[in-house]
Every structure is written in C-alpha cells, then in structure tokens.
Amino acid sequence: MSDVLKALGDILEERKGASADSSYVASLYHKGLNKILEKVGEEATETILAAKDAERSGENSDVIYETADLWFHTLVALAQLGERPEAVINELARRFNMSGLEEKASRTEK
C-alpha cells in the first residue's frame, strides 16, 4: 500500500518543475495553497455525501472513489508545504506502535 503512496509522492515532487498547462497537479501548484485547500474542502464534502448515500444504499464504490480524491488532494496540499506521503504513514505507524497493538499482533503470530 505505501509503495503506491511513495510512487505518488515522487510524481507530486516531479510536477513541481512542470508548467501549469502540462498536468493537473502542476496546475494546482501554480494556483497556490488556497486553491488546493479549497479542493480538499470540496472533496471532504463529496466524501461525506457519498458516505451518507452508501449508508442508505449499501453500495460503497462512490464513497471509496471520493475518499481517494480526498486523500489525493490532501497529499497535494502536503507536497505544496514540502512534505511527502511517508510523513503521514510514519505518524500513523508511530500511533500504532504507541498503542501496543503491533506487539500483541506479533505475539499472536508466534
């Protein structure tokens, strides 16, 4: 899973040198952080609406699609601030390790 995020992080870095009309990510960088954060807000709203629809219909494909859009735009925002996806993975790993669950899981495996 994190291989995909790492590869995406590399592409997000590469796009920093690209012209605005050459790619969607490059166009967002050129528009600036406020525009990127506006997209994060839009995608968060779309994710919430899709989750409520999923609850009603029992069909989750749209909420998964919208969540991917949300994650993607948060990663573009972090890239604009000079951070890579690995920073978030590392923070989640730190919390997981702190909870002691990792230790319990490895004891169960033995």
Ligand SMILES: N=c1c2ncn([C@@H]3O[C@H](COP(=O)(O)OP(=O)(O)OP(=O)(O)O)[C@@H](O)[C@H]3O)c2ncn1[C@@H]1O[C@H](COP(=O)(O)O)[C@@H](O)[C@H]1O
């Ligand atoms: N994962 C994504 C990704 N997810 C969503 N999107 C784009 O995010 C936008 C979602 O916004 P909306 O639904 O509001 O659609 P929109 O109307 O086109 O957007 P606006 O005009 O309102 O800004 C769409 O244009 C999607 O294509 C993405 N664009 C790119 N990527 C990844 O980023 C990489 C680099 O992309 P480029 O910079 O386009 O080469 C790609 O290889 C992909 O891996």
